[in-house]
Each structure stands twice: as structure tokens, then as C-alpha cells.
Amino acid sequence: MSLGALRPSPLVEQATERLREQITSGDWAVGTKLPGETSLAKSLGVGRSTVREALRALAGAGLVQPRQGSGVFVIATRPKEDWSTQLRQAAITDVYEVRMLLEVEAAQLAAQRRTDDDLTVLTAALARRRDAASGSDADFVDADIALHSAMVAAAHNPVLTGLFTEFVPVLQRGLIDLVELLSLRSGEPNHGDDGHSELVDAVARGDAEAAGHILRAELKRTLALLHSL
Structure with a gap:
């Protein structure tokens, strides 16, 4: 031919x-x-x-x-998919399970390694999340992810930071859908503020065990909601 x-x-x-x-x-x-x-x-x-x-x-x-x-x-008739493609096509619940494994470890490391500059960034990110409570669901989700990104960055592990960055686009879409479909902010515009405040406090005082426990509980609650959709 x-x-x-x-x-x-x-x-x-x-x-x-x-x-x-x-x-x-x-x-x-x-x-x-x-x-x-x-x-x-x-x-x-x-x-x-x-x-x-x-x-x-x-x-x-x-x-x-x-x-x-x-x-x-x-050796194959279809090209292999890269990591970003796999994430985009994966179920949000599967992505969230992996996120939990990654981010709980990051929270514990952040509590052990955070600097004064990291705490400044985390405090500002928490304030931005609270300010975003008066905005749209998309704005609130963006601020929420920014706080989590700051926490991962405070772990000072570039591999963890890179992996979490790959998760962000999928998380944004999934969380916006979750907030909108379940109207999570209809009665509580600043949904989850207590847990996020406790997480920042645990990282600030260097309590790795508490930081991991708080974040695991928070993410488990969100995962249960995702399974309910």
C-alpha cells in the first residue's frame, strides 16, 4: 500500500x-x-x-x-494517555481519593516545615476564602483551592506541589458541580470555614498529627458528598 x-x-x-x-x-x-x-x-x-x-x-x-x-x-493501536489526560477523564471520586492520600501527607509535612512566610500566605489565603463567601460558587471554590495549594506549598516538596497542581483543574470542575448541585452554600455561604481555620492553626503551631487528622476528616466529608451525587 x-x-x-x-x-x-x-x-x-x-x-x-x-x-x-x-x-x-x-x-x-x-x-x-x-x-x-x-x-x-x-x-x-x-x-x-x-x-x-x-x-x-x-x-x-x-x-x-x-x-x-x-x-x-x-505494540498498540491507540496512543498512551498522559497523566493530565487520565485525570481529566477520571471520575471525580477517584481523583478525590488520591487527593486525600496526597494532601493529608502534605498537611503533616507543612506543619513540620512551614516558615513564617508560609504562615503569612496561609493566613491571607484563609482570609481570601472568607471574603469569597460573598461571591459566586466559582469564586469560592477558587479561593478554597488556593488555600489548599498554599498548604501543599508549605510542605516544601516540589513533587507534591507538582502533583497537586495537576489535580487542580479537575478539582475545580468537580467542586463547583458539587456546591451547585447540593446548594451547599445556600444556608452556609462560608461552607467549611471552621475546619479550614483549624487546619491553618494546626499547621501554624506545628502539630502534624492534628493537621493530618483535620484535613482527612474534611476531605472524607466532601468525598461522601461526591458519592451521593
């Missing part, structure tokens, strides 16, 4: 896409050995270096795998 020569534009991207189409359409099934670089280059009308880069991109997407001395083989 002729692949057809490519137009002279970003050749690596075009070559990658053309080869990807052959795989995802089923023309090259799992287990198929791809033609050699020379053959592919001739079919696509590009140089071998372009084909090599395209194959590297397909390998990075989890579609092909080079085998030393044997060639390049198709």
Missing part, C-alpha cells in the same frame, strides 16, 4: 501523523513489523532522518517499539 509523498512543510510532524494513521486505522496491526527506514522514507518522500524522528515520536506515544536487530514493531 502506497503511503503517498508528503508536502514540503513540517516533515517530521507529517510523517508522524501519516504513520500514526496507518497504525490507528488498523492497516498495521499490533505485532506488525514496520517497513525499514529506507522503504518508509521512499514511500513518504522524505529522508531517513525524518523517518527516524517520526518513529521516535511514535515510540514515545506508546505505539511502536524498536527491537535491537529485528526492526520496529507495532
